[in-house]
Amino acid sequence: MAEQQTKPKFRWHILVFLAPAVLVYTAVMIYPLFNTLRLSLFTEVDQTRIFVGLQNFRTLFGDAIWSTQFWNALGNNFWFFLVHMLVQNPIGVALAAILSHPKLRFAGFYRSAIFIPTILSFVIVGFAWKLILSPIWGIAPGLLDAVGLKSLYAPWLGKEAYALTTLSLVSVWQFVGIPMMLIYAALLSIPDEILESAEVDGITGLAAFWKIKLPLILPSIGIISILTFVANFNAFDLIYAAQGALAGPDFSTDILGTFMYRTFFGFQLQLGDPHMGSTIASAMFAIILIGVCLYLFGIQSRMRRYQF
Amino acid sequence: MKKTTVIATMLASTIIAGTAAAEDVTLTIESWRNDDLAIWQNDIIPAFEAAHPGIKLKFTPSAPAEYNAVLNSKLDAGSAGDIITCRPFDASQALYEAGHLAEISDLDGMANFSSVAKSGWSTDDATVQYCVPMASVIHGFIYNKEAFAEVGVEVPKTEAEFFAVLEKIKEDGNYIPMAMGTNDQWEAATMGYNNIGPNYWKGEEGRLALIAGEQKLTDEAWIAPYRQLAKWAPYLGDGYEAQTYPDSQNIFTLGRAAIYPAGSWEVSGFNGLADFEMGAFYPPVQKAGDTCYISDHTDIGIGMNAATPNPEAAKTFLNWVASSEFSTIFANALPGFFPLSSAPVTVEDPLAEEFISWRGECESSIRSTYQILSRGTPNLENDTWNASAAVIKGSETPEEAGKRLQEGLASWYAPQQ
Numbered sequence: 001m002a003e004q005q006t007k008p009k010f011r012w013h014i015l016v017f018l019a020p021a022v023l024v025y026t027a028v029m030i031y032p033l034f035n036t037l038r039l040s041l042f043t044e045v046d047q048t049r050i051f052v053g054l055q056n057f058r059t060l061f062g063d064a065i066w067s068t069q070f071w072n073a074l075g076n077n078f079w080f081f082l083v084h085m086l087v088q089n090p091i092g093v094a095l096a097a098i099l100s101h102p103k104l105r106f107a108g109f110y111r112s113a114i115f116i117p118t119i120l121s122f123v124i125v126g127f128a129w130k131l132i133l134s135p136i137w138g139i140a141p142g143l144l145d146a147v148g149l150k151s152l153y154a155p156w157l158g159k160e161a162y163a164l165t166t167l168s169l170v171s172v173w174q175f176v177g178i179p180m181m182l183i184y185a186a187l188l189s190i191p192d193e194i195l196e197s198a199e200v201d202g203i204t205g206l207a208a209f210w211k212i213k214l215p216l217i218l219p220s221i222g223i224i225s226i227l228t229f230v231a232n233f234n235a236f237d238l239i240y241a242a243q244g245a246l247a248g249p250d251f252s253t254d255i256l257g258t259f260m261y262r263t264f265f266g267f268q269l270q271l272g273d274p275h276m277g278s279t280i281a282s283a284m285f286a287i288i289l290i291g292v293c294l295y296l297f298g299i300q301s302r303m304r305r306y307q308f
Numbered sequence: 309m310k311k312t313t314v315i316a317t318m319l320a321s322t323i324i325a326g327t328a329a330a331e332d333v334t335l336t337i338e339s340w341r342n343d344d345l346a347i348w349q350n351d352i353i354p355a356f357e358a359a360h361p362g363i364k365l366k367f368t369p370s371a372p373a374e375y376n377a378v379l380n381s382k383l384d385a386g387s388a389g390d391i392i393t394c395r396p397f398d399a400s401q402a403l404y405e406a407g408h409l410a411e412i413s414d415l416d417g418m419a420n421f422s423s424v425a426k427s428g429w430s431t432d433d434a435t436v437q438y439c440v441p442m443a444s445v446i447h448g449f450i451y452n453k454e455a456f457a458e459v460g461v462e463v464p465k466t467e468a469e470f471f472a473v474l475e476k477i478k479e480d481g482n483y484i485p486m487a488m489g490t491n492d493q494w495e496a497a498t499m500g501y502n503n504i505g506p507n508y509w510k511g512e513e514g515r516l517a518l519i520a521g522e523q524k525l526t527d528e529a530w531i532a533p534y535r536q537l538a539k540w541a542p543y544l545g546d547g548y549e550a551q552t553y554p555d556s557q558n559i560f561t562l563g564r565a566a567i568y569p570a571g572s573w574e575v576s577g578f579n580g581l582a583d584f585e586m587g588a589f590y591p592p593v594q595k596a597g598d599t600c601y602i603s604d605h606t607d608i609g610i611g612m613n614a615a616t617p618n619p620e621a622a623k624t625f626l627n628w629v630a631s632s633e634f635s636t637i638f639a640n641a642l643p644g645f646f647p648l649s650s651a652p653v654t655v656e657d658p659l660a661e662e663f664i665s666w667r668g669e670c671e672s673s674i675r676s677t678y679q680i681l682s683r684g685t686p687n688l689e690n691d692t693w694n695a696s697a698a699v700i701k702g703s704e705t706p707e708e709a710g711k712r713l714q715e716g717l718a719s720w721y722a723p724q725q
Contacts, residue, residue: 047405047406047407065685065686065716065719066685130552133550134547134550134555135546135547135548135550135551136547136551136555136558136559137555141547154547155547155548155549155550155551156550157491157550158489158490158491158547158548158549158550158551159549159550160703243491244373244492244493245373246493246690246693246694248490248491248492248493248694248697249490249491249493249549249697249698249701250694250697250698250703265376265377265380265381266376266377266380266399267373267376267377267687267690268373268376268494268689268690268693269397269398269399269677269678269682269687269689270682270685270687270689271376271398271399271402272376272377272380
């Protein structure tokens with residue numbers, strides 16, 4: 001009798017509260033994800049869908065026509081990511097360090113101004129930068145001319161050598177606010193006592209940043225890196241808005257997202273192939289999964305945490 | 309009590325409104341021609357609805373570049389409209405084979421079209437017709453008459469004259485000789501390669517030989533157009549590498565460029581924008597006296613969604629599209645899109661009239677990559693975009709481009725192996 005009374009009652013409210021989120025997330029994320037993975041194992045012959053196992057992946061990596069496009073897109077993706085890591089995140093950290101300086105005036109204004117592009121739509125950013133950099137209507141050639149550097153101007157978005165880097169930098173411009181905000185928050189959470197005791201020991205200014213603050217915000221930088229990685233390998237919008245689905249010139253800005261879109265939905269006379277498209281999507285998923293796992297198990301678990 | 313009455317009234321009114329609407333059949337038209345929205349709403353739809361009470365039309369276009377993808381998704385999901393505007397050749401054929409487009413071979417109006425006109429929308433053996441041919445576009449060059457008079461040049465007839473004209477405009481310096489960019493790639497292929505190409509591969513003769521496997525893309529006839537394209541670069545504006553299609557249109561209509569490699573679909577848009585007089589000339593031939601060939605490309609067809617709940621109304625509409633009444637409205641509402649119907653149609657717009665007059669003077673052909681040859685992977689049309697842009701920019705030689713395209717085509721197309 002006593003045992004029966006102590007048996008905990010099933011807590012229905014947990015299920016009830018979880019259900020909406022779980023159902024919605026399953027319907028719009030988990031089911032499509034697994035269905036895409038499933039679709040990549042099929043192909044269509046004479047209007048009927050047949051199971052072909054890993055044949056699509058063999059085509060993607062084994063057939064020269066597909067694999068050159070895939071490796072080109074993957075390489076471009078890595079370059080896209082590298083530019084973000086080398087430009088966006090250091091600038092974000094630097095901006096945060098400057099903003100958190102107690103003597104800086106109008107910090108709130110700078111913070112908002114730098115963060116605003118982040119909330120703009122890709123289409124607006126892509127279109128605006130295309131106009132800014134346009135050789136015909138753009139202000140870029142005029143501005144360079146005004147400072148006597150006209151010779152440096154080139155139609156960057158139309159040149160194979162520059163287009164991808166240019167678009168990466170546009171993306172950096174748009175998203176530099178995110179690392180800035182995260183690092184800014186991390187910097188603010190460093191207790192003053194630590195900085196003060198460091199000051200007593202004679203560590204001030206830049207040295208305080210390198211020796212005290214930077215080690216303390218490393219976990220945040222790690223998180224930002226992995227967020228950048230995931231966002232960059234899922235990127236599509238900016239390239240599509242600026243260069244179209246063929247990711248010109250000569251596929252020099254083709255990344256996995258645009259390659260997948262073109263294959264899945266078709267383009268002009270090229271008919272859509274949902275099965276090869278899913279195969280590329282699965283490959284993207286695998287790449288991102290591997291990247292995130294490497295980070296979680298290789299870096300995150302070894303990171304030292306400081307307790308204040 | 310009062311609340312119930314209100315709700316009851318609202319329900320009742322909904323039902324009444326519902327039945328009232330149900331008397332009319334509404335046909336929704338899927339199209340990529342969002343530029344034509346006004347013409348459909350002001351001219352075509354009222355004319356049809358006046359003659360066919362009980363059928364209402366709704367024109368719902370989407371962006372050209374996304375049309376195929378959007379349409380395919382809608383058809384698969386069962387939410388596509390009753391009437392479907394058909395891209396020529398494979399895209400529509402795939403829709404027919406997938407059971408999305410209904411067979412309409414026995415439509416009365418189909419008798420008004422020649423077999424060439426129908427070829428864009430019939431099966432390879434031409435037994436089944438699944439779209440009514442609606443319009444073709446003709447390629448050529450539009451020029452600024454005032455600029456030509458100012459610089460003092462005449463319309464070129466041969467290739468040598470063409471480059472002499474370009475050189476002279478360049479020396480004069482007031483105008484960009486030719487408005488075209490390579491940023492969007494397709495202009496280079498469509499308004500470049502497939503515009504000047506038929507003169508070299510002799511129109512249908514070369515096109516059909518390529519399909520039959522008797523000619524190769526590495527043959528002189530197919531590489532020579534690339535050689536000419538490679539010579540265009542110095543006459544395009546500064547920074548043409550990043551110049552987009554709308555940029556080119558604006559440069560020309562603002563009067564900053566003298567020549568615009570064009571498709572006749574530009575005519576209606578340009579008429580509204582340019583405040584100078586425009587003329588058109590067909591692609592210059594190699595030597596004086598050569599037969600000229602033009603690309604008179606079957607571009608728009610219109611068919612019926614096989615899953616439409618209103619097949620009879622849809623057939624009535626398609627029959628009307630095949631009639632000369634529609635052809636006349638369409639040709640004059642949209643100068644630059646030429647009806648494919650054999651019924652004689654008078655075009656009043658002078659610029660459009662100039663384009664259509666070439667049909668009498670030159671041999672007509674269609675774009676080389678559209679029929680059959682863009683079925684496989686790699687896609688020949690997409691590759692041609694890429695190659696044309698690369699050749700103009702000089703990052704690939706004409707010979708390399710031909711070789712690359714031929715290898716791509718031969719990798720999947722049996723007659724070329």
